Amino acid sequence: MPSTFAAGLRPRTLVLALALLPIAASAAWWRALSEDRTAARRSDGPIGVPVAVAPVERRDVPHWIASIGTVQSLHTVVVRPQVTGIVTEVLFTEGQLVERGALLARIDSRNFEALLAQAEAEKASREAQLRAALRDLERYRSLVEQHVISRQALDQQVSLVEQLEAAIKASEAIIAAQRVQLSYTRITSPVRGRVGIRRVDPGNLVQAGDAEGIVTVTQIDPISIVFTLPQELLPRVHAAMQDRKGVRVTALERESGAPLAEGRLTSFDNQIDPATGTLRLRAQFDNPDALLWPGQFVTLRLDVGVSRDALVVPARAVRHGLNGPYVYRITDAKAELVPVVPEYQNDEIVVVASGLDAGDLVVIDGHSRLAPGTAVEIHGMAGESHVTGI
Numbered sequence: 372m373p374s375t376f377a378a379g380l381r382p383r384t385l386v387l388a389l390a391l392l393p394i395a396a397s398a399a400w401w402r403a404l405s406e407d408r409t410a411a412r413r414s415d416g417p418i419g420v421p422v423a424v425a426p427v428e429r430r431d432v433p434h435w436i437a438s439i440g441t442v443q444s445l446h447t448v449v450v451r452p453q454v455t456g457i458v459t460e461v462l463f464t465e466g467q468l469v470e471r472g473a474l475l476a477r478i479d480s481r482n483f484e485a486l487l488a489q490a491e492a493e494k495a496s497r498e499a500q501l502r503a504a505l506r507d508l509e510r511y512r513s514l515v516e517q518h519v520i521s522r523q524a525l526d527q528q529v530s531l532v533e534q535l536e537a538a539i540k541a542s543e544a545i546i547a548a549q550r551v552q553l554s555y556t557r558i559t560s561p562v563r564g565r566v567g568i569r570r571v572d573p574g575n576l577v578q579a580g581d582a583e584g585i586v587t588v589t590q591i592d593p594i595s596i597v598f599t600l601p602q603e604l605l606p607r608v609h610a611a612m613q614d615r616k617g618v619r620v621t622a623l624e625r626e627s628g629a630p631l632a633e634g635r636l637t638s639f640d641n642q643i644d645p646a647t648g649t650l651r652l653r654a655q656f657d658n659p660d661a662l663l664w665p666g667q668f669v670t671l672r673l674d675v676g677v678s679r680d681a682l683v684v685p686a687r688a689v690r691h692g693l694n695g696p697y698v699y700r701i702t703d704a705k706a707e708l709v710p711v712v713p714e715y716q717n718d719e720i721v722v723v724a725s726g727l728d729a730g731d732l733v734v735i736d737g738h739s740r741l742a743p744g745t746a747v748e749i750h751g752m753a754g755e756s757h758v759t760g761i
Contacts, residue, residue: 372387399750419748422737424701426684426745426752428683429729432722434676434715436608440598440622442667445561451584452577453555458585461573463566469588471563476585478577480556487549494542494658501535508532563663564590569670589665592658595637599649608652611675612636619674620654622663628670632656632663636673678715681722688733689721699734699741700727701749706734708743 413517456478463475514520560566571577577585600608611618618636623629629688634656643650653672656663663669688698689711698711699706711726725735732749734741741747 415502418748419704420706420737420740421750422699422701422706422734422741422747423751424732425637425685425688425735426751427723427727427729427731429680430683432678432681432720433674434607434678434716435717436604436673436675437717438600438671438673439625440596440654440669440671442663442665442669443595443597443653444591444665445593445595446564447665448561448564448588449584450475450558450586450588451562451579451581452478452558453579454483454552454612456480456482456556456576457580458571458573458575458577458669461569461571461585463569463586465568466565468565469560469563469718471560473560473605474557475560475566475661475700476558476571478556480553483549484555487546487553489544490545490549494539494546497538497542498576500540501532504528504532504535510585558585560588564588567726591661591663591665593634593653593655594663594665595622595653596634596663596669596671597651597653599644599647599651602643602648602650605650607675608636608673611673616640619671620656621673621674622654622656623670625670626666631669632658647697673731678722680726681714682729683720684711684720684733685722685726685735686716686719687735689716689723690738698727699738700731701734704746704748706741706743706745706747 381701458476459479460477461475463469463473469475506527508525511520511525515522515525565588567589569586570583571585608618620634620636622631623635624631631683634654636652637655638653640651684698689696690698695710697708697710700709709726711721712724713721714724715722734747734752737747
């Protein structure tokens with residue numbers, strides 16, 4: 372029985388050994404290859420820390436201050452009726468651009484026309500009375516000289532003439548007031564702008580001074596943006612305002628960053644908010660294409676100066692240590708710690724006043740494993756879409 376079991380086991384063992392033989396051979400070959408590579412690397416010298424670098428550039432750099440603002444119309448008017456009456460016509464289309472003085476609606480004017488005609492008739496009647504009184508006054512003066520009537524009668528006639536003259540002036544004032552009331556039946560736009568959704572339809576009775584009004588007219592060209600800045604930035608902005616060209620402001624779409632309009636800073640508020648330490652400012656923009664709408668939130672960029680022929684490095688290159696800002700410059704395939712003095716910086720770049728020269732390579736990624744004198748391997752340059760080994 373044992374001999375039979377052994378005889379059956381030998382073929383199985385042989386098959387298993389033959390199956391494992393290629394695997395063992397591959398493992399031996401890979402081990403030998405790895406040892407050769409390790410030996411080659413050791414013979415070439417120490418392995419460098421992989422880093423990505425960027426060259427130091429020399430160019431003009433505009434100084435920008437970023438903020439978030441709200442678009443506001445320079446003129447927004449709620450057009451309200453100034454007399455009570457029935458609306459007979461609405462002459463605008465919702466969303467239409469209208470000029471200043473454009474007729475928007477009419478109110479039934481018949482009652483006001485009648486009141487005006489009545490006032491004009493009263494004036495005409497008093498003018499006729501005045502003419503008669505003036506003729507009598509001339510006769511009275513002649514009769515007084517002839518001692519036919521008393522001086523008192525003449526004085527009474529003079530007073531009558533004066534009363535009639537005053538009554539005519541009162542009539543003229545009434546006529547002027549009635550003409551104003553009649554003009555209010557023609558509702559016109561007080562500004563050039565875009566009309567909103569109408570709030571009254573023809574046939575409705577409107578009251579003078581209705582709170583809702585008939586429609587809102589909003590000026591959209593030019594238009595303004597109101598924003599805030601921290602008080603620490605105000606000296607820079609104020610200094611830039613002294614330039615006769617003013618401070619250029621660019622409005623950008625918040626999501627895509629696409630430019631919407633360019634304008635100028637026009638005014639400051641008269642006090643800083645003590646709760647936030649910020650100041651409100653207003654910039655004005657031409658808006659012929661209506662890319663800016665009242666109430667819209669936009670990103671703003673203020674141009675407050677420029678650094679001419681400046682040394683520029685990516686913001687990622689500058690690190691901050693106990694002794695101040697520094698960068699790692701690559702010299703002879705080794706990292707060299709170089710202190711720098713930033714002159715201006717934003718989210719993307721830093722202008723350095725000293726410590727570097729144009730063309731120097733500075734590390735922008737891979738800082739964590741670096742120390743002064745560390746050997747490095749450059750695995751990518753700024754602007755490449757893929758940086759390997761970092």
